[in-house]
Amino acid sequence: MSVKGGKTGPEAATAESPLRKGPTDAVLRASIWKRIHSHRNLYFLFIPVFAYFVLFKYWPILLAWVVAFKDLQLGSGVFRSEWIGWQNFKDIFYSPDIPNVIRNTVEISLLRLAVGFLPPIILAILFHDMATRRLKKWLQTFVYIPHFFSWVIVYGVVFGFFSVGFGFVNNVLSGLGMERHEFLLDSAWFRPILIGSALWKEIGWSTIIYLAALATVDAQLYEAAVIDGAGPLKRMRHITIPSILSVVTFVLCLSLGSLLSAGGEQILLFYNDAVFQTADVIDTWVYREGLARLQFSLATAVGLFQSVIGLGLVIGSNFVAKRLSGRGIW
Template sequence: MSTVRETILTPPSKMKSQLWRSKIWHALRRDKYLYLLGLPGLLCLILFKYFPMWGVLIAFQNYSPFLGFWKSEWVGFEHFQFFFSNPDFFTLLRNTIAINLLSLVFFFPAPIILSLMLNEVRNERFKRTIQSIVYLPHFLSWVIIAGLTFTLFATGEGLVNKLLIGMGFERVEWLTTPEYFWGFLTGQSIWKEAGWGTVIFLAAMANVDPQLYEAARMDGANRLQQMRAITIPAIQNVIVILLILKLGHIMDVGFEQVFLLQNSVVSDVADVFDTYIYRVGVNQSQFSYTTAVGLFKAAVGLLLVVISNKLVKKAGGEGFY
């Protein structure tokens, strides 16, 4: 009787809270081994991703390693004001945005196109062989890729220039011409990561019901029509989610890739936020200032993810969250 009375007198909000906690504990007990399996990854995420976020405090300080986080002088938004008024800001912004826009236009579709082509291969042995070949560059470090680039495109001893001279053409200053730098970065990214990017899309294509293709063939659809009507819509949500994540990294350019390829001749088009943070923050020990630059990058990425996700949902898509 008392239990019934307590249930009647319990506020609805408290009942919802109790029901929610009960469902969580039930799920934890039911799937305890799965949660234990994921616990190491969760601890690594907290330890190496969330715990270091305390470090963003120094963006609002004149940080001194001898005084620590709490005793360093607080300066508010002084570092942000200095950064936005710095003449280098617009150069860094231009280079970073331009490189990422080229990546969106040329690199982002490359794994999709390659996945569609591989999906049309019916010989499984040949298909697996091609997949293995296009996966391999992903496992090479940027140091090796930079070395291959210099070997192929160096002005004096580069293989490409030797071939051009042998065919009667003049040598080309591939690596010291600013107009070619962004193209080289995009080409390197496509060669290195396009094959590895097909993993997600091929997995999504593998979940397509084969009966859909059979019905399309019975209706007289050719391979191209089947791709357009069945395969592409099947991976559409995956493409949208990856595009949203890509927009979240619009202010990021691979540091190793740019740092290894840049030189004094192309510095005007090669200097991006990542190399600037390294040059000023590490080499000149301006930790607070470069932390402010990094925080600006993260804020822009977060804003773009939120906006693009809302636009996708308004357009009728599932979105990222």
């Protein structure tokens, strides 16, 4: 079949058919606005959520960056206070207390991580492998409850155990003919009591994320392993741990990001003058120097410093985790 110009077959179809073009920017914009208009009721419902995050999450972050570089005066407000640049950060690092404060913070945070990281994983695996569902629910409830106690209640429990006058531990020591000991006033015992009480409070709640990960593991893998003769330890090594390794990496990276946050609320309740040199951390220093003395800019500068270091630690730990295991947060 001949066509005009002497071309036939596919060549003629190609010559006469126009080039296909994608939608223009105007068409795309019109399509987006059309979809927004069709779902306008959902967007109206989203407005309060958006306003909440802007007003109570992102706006305070912006104010914190501004206040950290100003000499905040309550009468002048944030934006009319004097801009002093890096002076707040200089005051922080020129303080004679800061080396001891940072050392205590890092040491206590590393102790929390070393002592408190593996027990929730082990407990979650034990819960996952538990055959009796009713017993499993009771035990989970029992270990979850301490998470909902305030630190004031936790300190009351600790005081009831370790008080020199009527504490359970000292009563046992006295009954055995041993001398009572001031555990709560002893620097050597402060950190073990601090870390132990924090572990007791949070170990159950920390298992939830691992139990959620274990719930996604295919049960047929365990059944096949049992048929092949794999015992509980081999099943845990070759199925359970690899299945939750990405979650473990995620939690570890986020935990490293809070290395400069040693649990100030708990320490404020637990520490005293006798253990001050061992217990003073960044959060307690901020409370004492920044809030008690109304140096709000100084306290904000410390918070900004913690945030920047935490972000760097999260990014660094994620990079290392991806290089070593191929898994990371993103």
